[in-house]
Amino acid sequence: MATRVKDVQTNVEDLVTAREARAPSRQPLAVPIDQPVTFPLELPESEARLRTPAVGQRATRPDGRLHGLGQTQYIDDITFPHMLHAKILRSEYAHARIVSIDTSEAEKMPGVIATLTGAEVPENSFGPTYQDQPILAYPIARHRGDGVAAVAATTEQFALDALEKIRVEYEPLPAVFDPLEALEDDSPKVHGGDTNIYTSKVIKKGDVEAGLAASDHVFERRFSTQMVEHVPLEPHATIASWDGNGRVSIWSSLGRITLGREDLARTLQMPQSRIRLIGTVVGGNFGGKNEITNEPIVALLSRKSRRPVKAIYSRGDEFVSSTIRHPFIMDYTTGVDNEGRILARKIRLVLDGGAYCSWTGTTIGKGSILAPGPYNIDNVLVEAYAVYTNKTTTGAMRGFGAPQVCFAYESQMDDMADALGIDPLEIRLRNGFSENSLSPTGQSLQSVALKESLTQAADRFRWKEWQA
Amino acid sequence: MLVELTVNGESRSANVPPETTLLKMLREYLGLTGAKLGCDVGDCGTCTVIVDGVSVNSCLMLAGRADGCDVTTIEGLATADELHPLQQKFEEHGALQCGFCGPGMLISAKNLLDTNPEPSVFEVRDALAGNLCRCTGYTKIIEAVIEAGEMMNQEQATV
Numbered sequence: 001m002a003t004r005v006k007d008v009q010t011n012v013e014d015l016v017t018a019r020e021a022r023a024p025s026r027q028p029l030a031v032p033i034d035q036p037v038t039f040p041l042e043l044p045e046s047e048a049r050l051r052t053p054a055v056g057q058r059a060t061r062p063d064g065r066l067h068g069l070g071q072t073q074y075i076d077d078i079t080f081p082h083m084l085h086a087k088i089l090r091s092e093y094a095h096a097r098i099v100s101i102d103t104s105e106a107e108k109m110p111g112v113i114a115t116l117t118g119a120e121v122p123e124n125s126f127g128p129t130y131q132d133q134p135i136l137a138y139p140i141a142r143h144r145g146d147g148v149a150a151v152a153a154t155t156e157q158f159a160l161d162a163l164e165k166i167r168v169e170y171e172p173l174p175a176v177f178d179p180l181e182a183l184e185d186d187s188p189k190v191h192g193g194d195t196n197i198y199t200s201k202v203i204k205k206g207d208v209e210a211g212l213a214a215s216d217h218v219f220e221r222r223f224s225t226q227m228v229e230h231v232p233l234e235p236h237a238t239i240a241s242w243d244g245n246g247r248v249s250i251w252s253s254l255g256r257i258t259l260g261r262e263d264l265a266r267t268l269q270m271p272q273s274r275i276r277l278i279g280t281v282v283g284g285n286f287g288g289k290n291e292i293t294n295e296p297i298v299a300l301l302s303r304k305s306r307r308p309v310k311a312i313y314s315r316g317d318e319f320v321s322s323t324i325r326h327p328f329i330m331d332y333t334t335g336v337d338n339e340g341r342i343l344a345r346k347i348r349l350v351l352d353g354g355a356y357c358s359w360t361g362t363t364i365g366k367g368s369i370l371a372p373g374p375y376n377i378d379n380v381l382v383e384a385y386a387v388y389t390n391k392t393t394t395g396a397m398r399g400f401g402a403p404q405v406c407f408a409y410e411s412q413m414d415d416m417a418d419a420l421g422i423d424p425l426e427i428r429l430r431n432g433f434s435e436n437s438l439s440p441t442g443q444s445l446q447s448v449a450l451k452e453s454l455t456q457a458a459d460r461f462r463w464k465e466w467q468a
Numbered sequence: 469m470l471v472e473l474t475v476n477g478e479s480r481s482a483n484v485p486p487e488t489t490l491l492k493m494l495r496e497y498l499g500l501t502g503a504k505l506g507c508d509v510g511d512c513g514t515c516t517v518i519v520d521g522v523s524v525n526s527c528l529m530l531a532g533r534a535d536g537c538d539v540t541t542i543e544g545l546a547t548a549d550e551l552h553p554l555q556q557k558f559e560e561h562g563a564l565q566c567g568f569c570g571p572g573m574l575i576s577a578k579n580l581l582d583t584n585p586e587p588s589v590f591e592v593r594d595a596l597a598g599n600l601c602r603c604t605g606y607t608k609i610i611e612a613v614i615e616a617g618e619m620m621n622q623e624q625a626t627v
Contacts, residue, residue, distance in 0.1 A: 059562045067567030068555040068574060070502025070542030077501040157487065233506045233514055233568040233602055283504070283568030284602050315507040 063281070074283050075237035075251050076312050083239070084113055084152040086301050086311035087159040088294065089166050090320065091141035091148050094390040095175035095188065098139050101149055102167040109165055111158030114304040116150045116297060122269035128259065128291050130198070132191060133356035133393065135267055135296045141170070142190055142355035143390050145320035147294075152301040152309050175390035179329060179352040182387040190355060190388035198353065199360050201368045203382040203440050211344025211379030215335025219416050223332065223408035227352075228325035230397055234283020235313040236322055238295050240302040248299050249276040255289045267296040287396035288322050291358060323395030326363055326386075327352040328404040330371075332412050340420050340427040344379035347371045349405070351386040351394070358395030360386045367401025372440045373409035374450055375431040380440045423467065425458050471531045475500065476544030482531075490534045491515045491526035494541060502542035502571040506600075513599035516572035517541045523579040525598070542571035545578060553619040554578055557612040565603035573599045577613045585621055589614065 066072045103115040118124050118138025125131040137146035149166050153159035174188040181187050182196040190196055212218055239251040248268070254260045257279040265272045282289060294311050302309040313322065328349055335344040349367060353360050368384045413431075417424040432450045439445055458464070471493060472481040482497035494500045494517070503526055506514035510525040517526045518540040545552040551559070554574050564570040573596060580587055580595035587595065592613045593606075601609065 058560065060559060061562055061565070063567065064559045064562060064564055065551075065555075067564040067570045068551070068558045069546055070571040070574075072567050072570075073501075074504070074568065076505060077495075079496075157485075231600075231602055232566075233512055233600065234504070234566070235506070282566060284566045286602065312505070315509065315511075 072281055074234055075239060075253055075280050075310075076234070078239060078251060078280075079310075080239070080241060080308040083308040083310055084154060084301070084305055085156040085159050086150055086152045086294070086298055086309050087156065087163055088136075088147040088297065088311070088317065088321075089149045089151075089163045089168070090317075091137060091144055091146045091170075092168070093141060093170050093172050093175075094144050094177070095173040095190070096141050096170040097173060098137065098141060098148060099169040099171050100167075101138075101169075103149060103151075105165040105167065106149075106151055106162040109153070109158065109162040111154035112151055112162045113154065113307065114152045114301050115162075115166070116152075116300050116304065118148070121267060121296060121300065123267050126263045126267050126292060126296075127357050128263075128359055129361040130357040131266070132198075133358070140173075142388075143320075143392060145317075145392050146355070147297065147321065150294075150297045150301060150311075152305050152307075177389055177391060179327070179350050179387045179389055182389050183350065183385070188390075190390060196388040197385050198357055198388055199364050199386040201364050201382070201384045203368055203371075203380065205377075205381075205440050205442070206344070206379035208344045208346045208379045208381040212333065212335040212346065215343045216338045217416075217420065218333060218335045219412060219419070220331075220333045221412060221415065223328075223330045223411055225325075225328050225330075225404045225407060227327050227392065227394070228397065229319050230284070230286040230288035230322070230324070231318070232282075232284030232286060232288060235315065235318050236289065236293050237310075237312045238293075238298045239308060239310045240295070240298040241308040242299070242302040242306065246270075247274045247276065248302065249278065250295055250299060251278045251280055252292075252295055253282050253285075253289050254279060254292060254295065255282060255285045256291070259290075260292050260295065263292045264295060264299065267292075268299060286398050287359075287400075288324075290396045291323075293322060320392055323358050323393050323397075324354070325397040326360070326367075326394040326401065326404065328367065328401070328408075330405065330408040332408055334412055334416065336416055336420070338420070340416060340422045340430055342375055342377045342431050345372050345377050345381075347380075347382045347384075347405075347408075349382070349384035351384065351401070352391065353386045353388050354391045354393040355388065356393040357386075358393050359400070360394065362396065363394070363401040365401075366399075367405050369439065369441055370402050371405040371409065373406075373413070374433045375409075375428075376433060376437055377431075377440070382440065425454060425463055428454060469532055471535045473534050473536065474538045476540060484531050486530075486532060488531045489527055490517070490519070490524075490529040490531045490539070493531035493534075494526065494539075500541050500543050503575075504568055504571060506568065506572075511600070512569075513572045513576065514569055516575045516599060518575060518579050521579075521582070523576050540575070540578075542575055545574065552578070553616040553623070554581070554613065557616040557619065558609070561608040561612040561615075563604060563608040563612040569599060569601040569603075573601065573609060577609075577616070580613070581617050581620060585617060585624075587614070587617060 118136035331348040333346040504514035506512035515527040
């Protein structure tokens, strides 16, 4: 046994040395040399990693058979005895103060068992970063997708009919729809205060002004991208059932149930131990089902009615009320030398955040870090601002801001290649990341196969022939 | 109103309110939840079923209009012993990811192969144009439909 410990001791030292030699940029591992670990610190390089055997292979899914048989159980396929159906009334204005909500006529409608307004929600705010979003807007509605009241009735049709009987008195407020206008001092402020900017990020590397001054050519252009809705084929769906012991079970199409349970505990003001959140098979997420939406509404309607309540978003709800991809306005100023080598890149990003923060923090972070592109640039300045507007809330969507900035920097690479008479592939190879390149935030990059990938792809689709 | 129809070869009936769609009748009155509600306006195709040999968006068809009709849903494709060739090929190709479009997609594909046993890729794309999928990018679905057609033709030839 003693011998083995000694062997391990030697191995640890060797491994640390070997690791440092391979990745000099890394800090040495904090391996407890005096108290050697008994497991190997590094796994041998697996064959799979070297050969990526998945490429070109068919992938089957364990749930593929039930999908094909139509027997996969999504939330809308689940029913309970005496279950009610909930529908949500949306705001009539993009920005308004709600003076009053009268649900009394709706409650007299056939089949209606319960109604709910924002004033009845125990803690009427949620959000993965800032808790700036109401469950049901009250007293301010900040975009047309804000729910203002909800109804639970014995059928969906009864619930829809009852929505028409809810009387909401609004006092319209000035609204702002353009993110650049929202930056101005005299613009309407979506959440009050003196600015609509709710998150910003700055990345500095080198001296961008000096780099631009030293450049042979400077290219400037504004790029913008639009809103994108995820359009999962299964709309957001929830069933809540409150039992006699004061515990609630919630079946939800939510992707992050642990986070969701925290938000539910907060909004419902009850301990997590009394909330059972069941993540079901999801009919498409793409980032749009990463935070709670109607779960607290359905839970509270279930508590009021003492019945299970189901809510399925209509496709219209899905477009106006679920989150969407951030539209970006991107100002790129790039300095290059005569050979097309990038010396400096200055970027301003304005993210149209819509009415609430949602996953903007992640989006602005990833968008900013990736904004200069996969290119070696010594002088970089990225300034990014997320601004509130009275529009649909923007949140998580595949890539978290990466596709938007990619569109901008790659478009500008083409602009520069065209102006300088350099082959678009060549200008990318001249600037592209290679092994140990430093990212704009100073991270030393490993396993970089950018140039190899570009070259191989260009060969495969015969880039040279297309150019000729 | 009483609606009587044949679903997957069985006589079925239900008393439904007159505004009930065929989709709602199938799902909520007959317990056939394979066809899905995706958009409720006839855009996405998740509710596709075959009515008297024509694939229709069952969210747009009133149940009353299907009275006396012969309806095939996804539940009518496989037998107790074997999968339909389309189901088998979809499974092998990994043509379904989240699966929500699957029942509608398969029914549209079945209707195509019923009427056109050797479709071209273009014809497959055309037949599936009313069925949206947000996960797969359609490539595997189209490959699966072509292969299922070939498989069905071979089976036909050996009979």
